[in-house]
Amino acid sequence: MSIPALLIKYAVDSCTPDQVQEVFEHIFEEAIVKNVVQLNRIDSRNGRPYKMFFIYFKNYNQKLREFIQGTAQAGGTQTVLYDDPYYWKVVIAEPRTTNPRVLTHEEKLARKIR
Secondary structure, eight states: OOOOOEEEEETTTTHHHHHHHHHHHHHHHHHOOOEEEEEEETTTTTOOOEEEEEEEESSSOOOHHHHHHHHTTTTOOOEEEEETTEEEEEOOOOOOOOOOOOOOHHHHHHHHOO
């Protein structure tokens, strides 16, 4: 069974991957964060930059299991207070299902790809 990744959908622009890793390793009481991937975004409503973070783990521990179970029971979202009063809304990242293949001519036309 693979370990689910977590996703912070919206973080202020000043947040860093190191900060995210430090917070989650503190919460889970162990250095289990494998990787934090940062995506830079622009808010379409106000034009301000923000970040999204995917958090990947090396292994499970009891605290991570409880967090993931609690997320499912809490309607899919957990709130992590990382620097009072600042918090992140955290969800379980949905794995992308991909089907790598070469597109047919018809598929390229349908997608308007030259």
